[in-house]
Amino acid sequence: MVIALPPATVPPAALIPTTVSTHSSPAPHGWTTYQVKDGDTLIGLAATFRTTPRALAARNHISDARRLWAGSTIQVPGRAASASKGAPRTTGRTSANHTVTVGETLYGIAARYRTTVPAIAKANGISPTSFIFPGQQLRLTGSAGAGSKSTAAKASATSKASRTAYTVKSGDTLLGVAAKYGRTVSSLVKANGLRGTVIYPGQRLAIPAGAARKAAPANSFAGRTYPAKVVANAARNRAILADRKVPTRSQTKALIAATARRHGVDPKLALAISMQESGWNQRQVSVANAVGMMQVIPSGGEWASSLVGRKLDLLNPKDNATAGVVMLRALTRAAASEDIAIAGYYQGLSSVKKRGMYDDTKTYVATVKALKGRM
Numbered sequence: 001m002v003i004a005l006p007p008a009t010v011p012p013a014a015l016i017p018t019t020v021s022t023h024s025s026p027a028p029h030g031w032t033t034y035q036v037k038d039g040d041t042l043i044g045l046a047a048t049f050r051t052t053p054r055a056l057a058a059r060n061h062i063s064d065a066r067r068l069w070a071g072s073t074i075q076v077p078g079r080a081a082s083a084s085k086g087a088p089r090t091t092g093r094t095s096a097n098h099t100v101t102v103g104e105t106l107y108g109i110a111a112r113y114r115t116t117v118p119a120i121a122k123a124n125g126i127s128p129t130s131f132i133f134p135g136q137q138l139r140l141t142g143s144a145g146a147g148s149k150s151t152a153a154k155a156s157a158t159s160k161a162s163r164t165a166y167t168v169k170s171g172d173t174l175l176g177v178a179a180k181y182g183r184t185v186s187s188l189v190k191a192n193g194l195r196g197t198v199i200y201p202g203q204r205l206a207i208p209a210g211a212a213r214k215a216a217p218a219n220s221f222a223g224r225t226y227p228a229k230v231v232a233n234a235a236r237n238r239a240i241l242a243d244r245k246v247p248t249r250s251q252t253k254a255l256i257a258a259t260a261r262r263h264g265v266d267p268k269l270a271l272a273i274s275m276q277e278s279g280w281n282q283r284q285v286s287v288a289n290a291v292g293m294m295q296v297i298p299s300g301g302e303w304a305s306s307l308v309g310r311k312l313d314l315l316n317p318k319d320n321a322t323a324g325v326v327m328l329r330a331l332t333r334a335a336a337s338e339d340i341a342i343a344g345y346y347q348g349l350s351s352v353k354k355r356g357m358y359d360d361t362k363t364y365v366a367t368v369k370a371l372k373g374r375m
Helices: 042-048 053-059 106-112 117-124 149-162 174-180 185-192 228-242 249-262 267-278 298-308 317-334 338-347 349-355 359-372
Strands: 031-035 073-077 092-099 137-144 164-167 204-207
Touching: 042 053, 053 073, 106 117, 106 204, 117 137, 174 185, 185 204, 249 267, 249 317, 267 317, 267 338, 267 359, 298 317, 317 338, 338 349, 338 359
Parallel strands: none
Antiparallel strands: 031 073, 092 137, 164 204
């Protein structure tokens, strides 16, 4: 999964590592221009172009080393003229570089090069569950026999026959895709190396091979089953929002950040919660009738309404942002730590205090904190 976050923030210069470059010179083959994309960071670009964040900052006169603006043009190290764009044709163990494009996952890249996610992670010094982003360069390793093209073709045919790819459409949910192919949500999460259940239009999902499992009933999600009335209300709200004009993702991001600042909540935390819950999508409605960009259920909306002293309409983008933010404010004030507050948003604070975090809650907290660090 690839996330677009303009402008991209980077740590203060004093915290930027200086060990990325593998050359004594920051640009052994000279400099060239690069247009900054959504989600780029100095650290990420330094890793991509095999230099250091400090060298990029110095070359481009980024004095405070804190912001890198999408759409701007900067100078980056050039490539060797003889560098091959494709995977080298060698026998035995092979290595290659791959430039990540929008929608790609570690799982999909591993399948394409007939290697594994752990192997790619190890070659690049990252975790198998790490986020990857467009423009990032990954070092790949895999085994290629002295074999012929026909052997490779057979392997490719076998791979395609045992795997299906699906391109996410607007309005799709991971639950719906799982049901369409008779798979479970957890199997799709694992097959695609996802850190949560949020998917985006245009994203390509690998559908794992194997005997199709019985599709989960339409009133179930993540092991929980909801009453028919709740599911019916969710369907009604989904239909209402489908016919309404809603903010774009960039507008949603701005709305959440402004609302968070107004109510004294860390904007990065509110944005991370919303990204994990809905992908900044006001049209998102879960089977549990969690509505909108902040995925607030009706009882949560009533609680939020009592906190602000007026009735909030969860189908209204501004009210939905307000509901999620004031709930988060109440949770951060009542919880002993930010981790507990995040867990409370997902599991319920009283449940967390009484039972501790469930396994899926722990994953949720880790994902939100990772997203927060990218805001």
